[in-house]
Amino acid sequence: MKKLENKTKAEVVWIVAVLTILVWAAVSNAAYLHDNSSSIANPVGGNPQGVVINVTGYQWAWTFTYPNGTSSIDNLSLKAGTTYTLVITSKDVIHDLYIPEFGVNVYAVAGHTNQITFTPTKAGTYIFECVEYCGEYHYEMRGTVTVT
Amino acid sequence: MTLGLTFELAVFGSFIALLIVMGFLLYYFAVDYKRNLLGEVSSALPKKESNTVLSRMKRELSFSAFMMDDSKSIGIRYLITSLVLFFIAGLAGIGMRISLWFPVPSFLTPVQYNILLTAHGTLMLYGWATGSILGMAYYLLPSSVKLKNDSFGVVSSIMYWMFLVGSLFIIFSKSTATWYFYYPLVDQLTAIGGGQYSFATLIGVMLILIATTVSSVIFLRMIFFDRDPSIRLSNMSLFAWSVVSTAFLIIASAPVSIIANGFLIYDNINPIFFQAGNGSALGYAIMFWYWGHPLVYVAVIPAFGLIYEMLPRFTGTKIYSYKSGVLSLLMLMILSGTVWGHHLFNSGLGTVWDLIFSTTSFIVAVPSAISVFNWIATMWVGRVKLTVPMMFIINGIIDFIIGGVSGVMLADVGANQLIHGTYAVTSHFHFIFLGLTTGVAFAAIYVLFPTLSGGRNYNVPMAKVHFYLSTIGTIVMSGFWLVGGFAGMPRRVAGYFGIFQTYQDAAAVGGVILGIGFLIFLINFLYSAYKPVETNTSNILEEEVTS
Numbered sequence: 001m002k003k004l005e006n007k008t009k010a011e012v013v014w015i016v017a018v019l020t021i022l023v024w025a026a027v028s029n030a031a032y033l034h035d036n037s038s039s040i041a042n043p044v045g046g047n048p049q050g051v052v053i054n055v056t057g058y059q060w061a062w063t064f065t066y067p068n069g070t071s072s073i074d075n076l077s078l079k080a081g082t083t084y085t086l087v088i089t090s091k092d093v094i095h096d097l098y099i100p101e102f103g104v105n106v107y108a109v110a111g112h113t114n115q116i117t118f119t120p121t122k123a124g125t126y127i128f129e130c131v132e133y134c135g136e137y138h139y140e141m142r143g144t145v146t147v148t
Numbered sequence: 149m150t151l152g153l154t155f156e157l158a159v160f161g162s163f164i165a166l167l168i169v170m171g172f173l174l175y176y177f178a179v180d181y182k183r184n185l186l187g188e189v190s191s192a193l194p195k196k197e198s199n200t201v202l203s204r205m206k207r208e209l210s211f212s213a214f215m216m217d218d219s220k221s222i223g224i225r226y227l228i229t230s231l232v233l234f235f236i237a238g239l240a241g242i243g244m245r246i247s248l249w250f251p252v253p254s255f256l257t258p259v260q261y262n263i264l265l266t267a268h269g270t271l272m273l274y275g276w277a278t279g280s281i282l283g284m285a286y287y288l289l290p291s292s293v294k295l296k297n298d299s300f301g302v303v304s305s306i307m308y309w310m311f312l313v314g315s316l317f318i319i320f321s322k323s324t325a326t327w328y329f330y331y332p333l334v335d336q337l338t339a340i341g342g343g344q345y346s347f348a349t350l351i352g353v354m355l356i357l358i359a360t361t362v363s364s365v366i367f368l369r370m371i372f373f374d375r376d377p378s379i380r381l382s383n384m385s386l387f388a389w390s391v392v393s394t395a396f397l398i399i400a401s402a403p404v405s406i407i408a409n410g411f412l413i414y415d416n417i418n419p420i421f422f423q424a425g426n427g428s429a430l431g432y433a434i435m436f437w438y439w440g441h442p443l444v445y446v447a448v449i450p451a452f453g454l455i456y457e458m459l460p461r462f463t464g465t466k467i468y469s470y471k472s473g474v475l476s477l478l479m480l481m482i483l484s485g486t487v488w489g490h491h492l493f494n495s496g497l498g499t500v501w502d503l504i505f506s507t508t509s510f511i512v513a514v515p516s517a518i519s520v521f522n523w524i525a526t527m528w529v530g531r532v533k534l535t536v537p538m539m540f541i542i543n544g545i546i547d548f549i550i551g552g553v554s555g556v557m558l559a560d561v562g563a564n565q566l567i568h569g570t571y572a573v574t575s576h577f578h579f580i581f582l583g584l585t586t587g588v589a590f591a592a593i594y595v596l597f598p599t600l601s602g603g604r605n606y607n608v609p610m611a612k613v614h615f616y617l618s619t620i621g622t623i624v625m626s627g628f629w630l631v632g633g634f635a636g637m638p639r640r641v642a643g644y645f646g647i648f649q650t651y652q653d654a655a656a657v658g659g660v661i662l663g664i665g666f667l668i669f670l671i672n673f674l675y676s677a678y679k680p681v682e683t684n685t686s687n688i689l690e691e692e693v694t695s
Contacts, residue, residue, distance in 0.1 A: 010525070018517045025556060026510040032562045033503050040502065040565055041494035059341075093333040093341075094429060096494070096569055100636030103565045107495040109429050110332070114496040127645055129638045131569025133265075133326045135333060136258050136340035139641035 038117040041106040050083030057095035057108035060137040074143030089113045096132035120147045178215030200298040203290040208602040217301035223287025230279030237271035240264040245659035261642035262324035269327035277447035291690035292385040294376030307359040317352030321345040331422040331432040364395035390453025393481035405439035441488035451588040461688040462538040463530025479515035509559035536611040540591035547583020572633025575626040582622045603681040610672040621662025628654040
């Protein structure tokens with residue numbers, strides 16, 4: 001039967017290595033939250049930065065209402081370099097707006113409004129989806145973001 | 149007006165009738181069976197004493213267990229039931245994978261897909277994970293704590309029947325609300341919302357939760373009060389410790405979900421609890437995850453305990469550190485109750501709560517890491533015998549590391565913004581559930597096979613094929629999910645953007661390989677169980693208590 005050579009040394013190496021990784025992860029997470037608190041989902045409050053777009057999810061589509069009063073369904077038009085704040089709510093069940101390209105991932109809850117701020121930088125067409133299961137046509141609750 | 153006798157109702161009714169007939173038949177078999185096991189003298193003992201004798205014996209898999217209420221019989225009941233539910237839920241999973249071959253729903257309509265989605269999730273978690281754990285605990289605890297008084301037969305038996313009825317409710321209610329049952333979707337009682345009979349699933353889940361909670365109390369009673377005096381807490385088996393940890397976790401969190409489900413059912417009649425319109429729809433989500441997260445630890449901690457029990461036997465050495473094993477299991481019990489908020493990072497909990505829950509989620513990695521290093525050190529020190537159960541254990545440890553590391557990634561709020569609700573999450577928990585929970589449960593079933601089959605050996609080449617197919621299937625399926633998830637592939641969808649087809653098709657291939665693997669297990673199990681008796685009925689997990 002083999003012996004684990006230098007038992008104490010091995011244990012110290014494991015403990016220090018794991019704790020280093022976890023502490024690094026926790027600290028970098030806290031630092032990210034501190035610097036970017038507006039780019040994660042938060043309840044509506046304070047002064048929203050940039051252009052405010054109201055988003056309403058319902059079974060099974062998304063409506064985007066722009067500041068000039070126009071609105072679009074399942075298609076979001078943005079301009080590169082402009083900062084936007086999405087104000088998101090739902091008409092019925094819980095939905096979740098997910099735009100992978102911009103790291104936007106926000107619950108849409110009836111009677112509760114969340115907001116998130118982001119700045120698209122590159123022109124192009126990207127996808128968005130609903131990622132909180134919401135009934136029969138959950139999978140069709142998706143569309144495209146056009147950045148010009 | 150039609151009679152309203154749907155096909156499903158007819159099937160359900162026939163099933164119940166069949167169960168009643170089987171019950172009468174079983175009763176007569178069970179009386180003989182019990183007399184054969186105990187002999188004329190002991191079978192005349194009062195029931196409590198004869199139950200204690202029975203639960204201290206090694207026992208075969210037998211349907212007579214359904215008519216006997218000692219702990220081992222209850223364990224056998226749960227093992228049989230949970231295996232059946234595992235194969236039903238697995239079939240649902242394969243159906244979903246095949247249907248996702250094309251971006252547009254092909255094989256299944258969206259509603260059918262959603263029914264399978266809900267059945268797969270609910271049955272795997274409540275039927276298979278919880279059921280197999282209850283089975284293992286009822287079956288193994290009497291020998292590992294040398295139970296000196298088996299006194300809760302009737303209660304355990306009633307709880308088992310509640311568990312079975314709950315599972316039937318889940319199967320036949322055809323809910324489409326997924327296993328979250330988020331309000332208000334679950335109360336949209338239509339085929340396109342939460343399913344016409346989704347309240348029946350809620351009742352089913354409540355029955356299973358009550359059965360689980362009461363069984364947990366019985367386990368604690370067995371361990372702390374009915375343990376043989378020769379077994380002190382300081383040398384109790386680590387499996388028993390893992391049951392302690394699981395039981396406390398269940399008792400502390402499951403009642404919240406029972407209450408929340410009751411609220412949901414009441415809201416069908418009079419919506420006052422989680423009524424959408426004042427934002428308390430999130431209230432249900434919070435109550436649900438307060439139990440939902442501990443539930444995934446409930447599915448994992450007993451697997452840890454089983455690894456701790458089996459690993460030393462296959463490496464010919466003691467566990468590297470018994471104390472750190474106990475420490476790890478107890479830390480998991482406490483810490484895993486504090487992390488549930490990480491499922492709701494982007495629901496608008498606010499930055500402070502996000503920070504708290506993500507930090508606790510990093511901390512919960514510490515006890516898991518302690519256990520993993522404990523196992524690695526044990527294998528390092530000892531000489532690994534690569535039997536089939538040992539292969540499952542090693543693969544379980546590897547899959548747990550992959551799933552655990554992706555779990556730590558998910559705990560980061562920033563990264564969570566990118567992968568919440570995608571297949572990265574599905575991949576994370578399938579690595580852990582398939583590799584660790586299911587893999588280790590099957591390792592234990594292989595270990596127990598000579599005993600459960602009354603002296604037969606399983607066919608080793610077939611078992612190895614089962615191992616390789618299920619492992620390769622898991623890695624292909626969950627691996628492609630992980631990559632697709634980081635590319636933005638949403639989970640729980642009946643159809644998807646065409647750009648994700650590569651990942652979905654690869655995952656479908658993996659899923660089918662996995663399914664074939666478990667089919668081979670089933671064939672092996674049935675084929676080997678009817679071979680002539682060829683070996684003794686001893687196994688390394690339980691020993692007959694004779695004192």
